[in-house]
Amino acid sequence: MRAEIESLVETAKQSIGLLRRHLDWDTAERRLAELNALSENPDLWNDPDAAQKVMRERTSLEDSIAAIRRLEQELDDAITLIELGDAEGDDATIQEGEAVIRNIEAEAQRRQVETLLSGEADSNDTYLEVHSGAGGTESQDWAQMLQRMYARWADRHGFKVEVLEISEGEEAGIKGATLAIKGHNAYGWLKTESGVHRLVRISPYDSAARRHTSFASVWVYPVVDDKIDIQVNESECRIDTYRASGAGGQHINTTDSAVRITHLPTGIVVACQQERSQHKNRAKAWDMLRARLYEAELKKREEKANAESASKSDIGWGHQIRSYVLQPYQMVKDLRTGVQSTSPGDVLDGELDPFMEAALAQRVYGTTADVEDVD
Secondary structure (H helix, E strand, O other), rough: HHHHHHHHHHHHHHHHHHHHHHHHHHOOOHHHHHHHHHHOOOOHHHHHHHHHHHHHHHHHHHHHHHHHHHHHHHHHHHHHHHHHHHHHHHHHHHHHHHHHHHHHHHHHHHHHHHHHOOOOOOOOOOEEEEEEOOOHHHHHHHHHHHHHHHHHHHHHHEEEEEEEEEEHHHHHHHHHHEEEEEOOHHHHHHHOEEEEEEEEEEEOOOOOEEEEEEEEEEEEEOOOOOOOOOOOOOOOEEEEEEOOOOOOOOOOOOOOEEEEEEOOOOOOEEEEEEOOHHHHHHHHHHHHHHHHHHHHHHHHHHHHHHOOOOOOOOOOOOOOEEEOOOOOOOOEEEEOOOOOEHHHHHHHHHOOHHHHHHHHHHHHHOOOOOOOOOO
């Protein structure tokens, strides 16, 4: 076997070995056996919340163990394929096996990043808000592009997306929207996306076809369950009802069923218009407010531990975390980690994992990068 392929095989083996150690393989297998036994107990569902927690842990552990076993088997098969190609002098077969090993290494690296998702709320579902910046239609269109980007990312990961609230732009796009993204580790993956996102392009709304810069902000916070005690004093909140915006037709909302809650001490505002019932929207909005307050507390702890600055800032120059340039060249660049892509179309279609992985690793290991923005 060629020396470069031997090195590639050794790297893949080391990556899989790291996954085993991160998982604590023997302990994980014992725990999975315990969870399997619990799931077969008919009394488990007497407490639905506890049952769901058991099933989520079981699914996650089962997936991790199965993935490592699969990667190990695929690596063995690829080595065999390369040895066969080497014996027969078949370069195409050797290249096929090499490509498989590179894919194994890439997946092992991605799963290593997932092991970094060990924060208090990382495994939770998440809320994601998008807000347009100054600039009217331009920034409102950009906010809608971001909303679609995160919905497509969630779809790629098999997560469920619900639109809880949306405020349409006057001519196009949206002023803001709140999504609920449901799936294991949804918050852990998305939490590094909070911040200002900058777009540079030839405006489709400018008859002179000039280049425009637009800004929109993203804010991510975890869904919290009833077991996490978040005290909210209703007397410190202002509750407003309003007519939900929609596309019209037979399902148009003709009553003031949408609910907005403002937490006066912090200035946090949440809104929900998903349900046709004001009562249900109010309940969902209270849940969202509790989640925002919980996220704020997590942020304080993280800042104290890591001496980091808050990620939510003005929606404009000097505060962006990522720039998306469509004209005169094609590039997306993360200004925290330096990760970049020359295919903005793929990124806007939900290909965000490389950016998230680098930001997660940076947050966990405390590394910094001196990155210049793109023009």
